[in-house]
Amino acid sequence: MMIESAVLLVANGFGLGWLPWAPGTFGSLIGLPLAWWLLGHLPGRQVAILVVLLAVAVPLCHWASLWLGGGDAPQIVADEYLAFPIVMLGLAMARCPWVIGGAFVLYRLFDVTKPLPISHIEAIGGGLGIVLDDVMAAIYAWIVLTIGIAIWRRCQSR
Secondary structure, three states: OOOHHHHHHOOOOOHHHHHHOOOHHHOOOOOOHHHHHHOOOOHHHHOOOHHHHHHHHHHHHHHHHHHHHOOOOOOOHHHHHHHHHHHOOOOHHHOHHHHHHHHHHHHHHHHHHHHOHHHHHHHHHHHHHOOOOOHHHHHHHHHHHHHHHHHHHHHHHH
16 A cells, blocks of 8 residues: 555656646656756766656556556656656757747647657557657657757857
């Protein structure tokens, strides 16, 4: 029972997942300081830490899902906050407030709208499906953000 309570506490973002409105968005906010902390590491170490965090997220979300009745319950937000740092992976200028804000907005946009293949990935089910759809949303956001930064830099150099 104590393990179940601890898993649910972490999975629901220390209570943010129980909010009645936009629990995923509020839960994603936990990912901001995590991403900020990861930016202090070299890109290779960032990847290694993210792999470990996501490997922990899969069983965490799986068990929380089972205890909450199955599926990607809205109370489960660990997938959101553990996948969000992917958006800023390797971006040297990610410490700029507009980059962090843009990363957050893009990530939430892709996570909420679930463009293909994100909507299909979620159908995998279990902890893997719960986490992978957020990983894909983060990858989409990273691609758009990276392109945006490249365009901005190109315009600045003229």
